[in-house]
Amino acid sequence: MPLVDHTGEYREFLPADSAVQYLTPSGEAVDSKANYPLPSADRLVEMYRKMVLGRAFDLQATALTKERRLAVYPSSRGQEACEIAAAMCLEVTDWMFPTYRDTVAIGARGVEPVALLGLLAGDWHCGYNPAVYRTAPQCTPLATQLPHAAGLAYAERRRGHPTVALALCGDGATSEGDFHEGLNFAAVFHAPVVFLVQNNGFAISVPLARQSVAPSLAHKGVGYGIRSEQVDGNDPMAMLAVLDAAVEYARAGRGPVLVEAHTYRLEAHTNADDATRYRESAEVERWLSRDPIARLETYLRAHGLLDDAAVDRVREEADKTAAAVRAAMHSERPADPDDIFRHVFATATPQLREQQAQVAAELAAESEEVSR
Template sequence: MATQLPHAVGLAHAARLKGDDVVALAMVGDGGTSEGDFHEALNFAAVWQAPVVFLVQNNGFAISVPLAKQTAAPSLAHKAVGYGMPGRLVDGNDAVAVHEVLSEAVERAREGGGPTLIEAVTYRMEAHTNADDATRYRQDADVEAWQDHDPIVLLERELTERDLLDEDRRRAVREDAEAMAADLRARMNQDPALDPMDLFTHVYAEQTSQLREQAALLRAELEAENEADGAGR
């Protein structure tokens, strides 16, 4: 939704003011470029010369709207010109090319050169969600045409041809990936232990009198609730 982009610019700007060599990587989809937050973030980043790299994953449809109905620009990377920053267009399914373009942009930002807008052209093979009927806005033939451009398949093929990947290593990588995915799914299915008092944490560097008052009220309510629960048992 692009709401994260202004936050990334603020983080990058703050890091530069503190003297940190942090570079923020702000990722968004092609649909997010139609949001006002996208404009605000790129404008602020260029004016402040903030060390931030904007990476647009352009899958051509956002959720279900073709790119041609989102913008009349020749490419999303062209939008960089209007904000006063470099724009790069890259094959988003070429992992090596993406790494090279991103590395150059990060180094430029770290050296004080300011932000860069990168458009990585790719394709969403599956529906946007299990509630999305992708056949309403694209043809099966288009999807099939992209099958051979799967970035994992392309990278695997390239490494194999260079004798940098054999079957044992391929099997180990797949097993590691499955283990990582299984661990992630298990942790995501766990109900987090939330502390209501965290509402007042990291709002300001120093809490305002209003926040202190609100925190005290909530603390009192929680303590009364706990006492009532204890008495009930």
């Protein structure tokens, strides 16, 4: 049962007055009032490695859109602390429910980089087997994955499995009805879900101030009776500490948790967006100085956990990974147009057969035109 004070307020559910922080933007330790157990040195070093690999992958994927090897790519550059912490806080038996911007988090779950780019390259499927990686397909509609996460977590609890579901979303998703439905269901049925809101400042071009006037997005959880917290999303140590605690809380059967991570989207919404139309370059520059990778690297170096040789090894690994992605995405990708129709229904409907015949006729006509 939640702790109730003499006024009847659910104090346990309230987030901190300001975002939990353990490292300053320059990478120095701060005297935090938060009492979350800190991650071990080994986990912080591994988090640094995964963030560097994720950044290299993200930059390569962005470049591939300019070469028309990807139809679209939503970059998460600058949000690596959120992405990697989301993956590292989970057990292999837990489930992740990502959005279209969470390719780095999916990669940290073990999905091969080329496989997770399949959807964005135009393949008919998500590129990986969700059941194998316990990672749902990337969700493009805002917030629709939140009820899915709540339902799966509830079902797993009914089966007696100690599974936690972690659902990622952005600040724009908190304005959707599915956000309400997901949180309300999870709260009512005590589902072991962690809802991670990556508040990166914009829902495409709509700033947060035009979406909500709540003290924080984390405060929205209180109305559902959900324990909530807000954290500096560019502080890798704080992100991992808070999410570790959130997952432990949910796994212990104490109910869902809402975590708001204050971060920033350094790139445009996607390669199809012109971010200069709605934000100033000075704002981006301010957030560049809060780089989560540089922040953690500074801390690790200061504590003798990282040196030049180790940094060079990680960067070399990241470069090789990015080069492999580039080479694979520049190779020919076999495609069978019938795959679009083959796996829709066990028995194709007349309408589906009609559409399949139409596509076949158009491709045949195009091939005949080319051969002339």
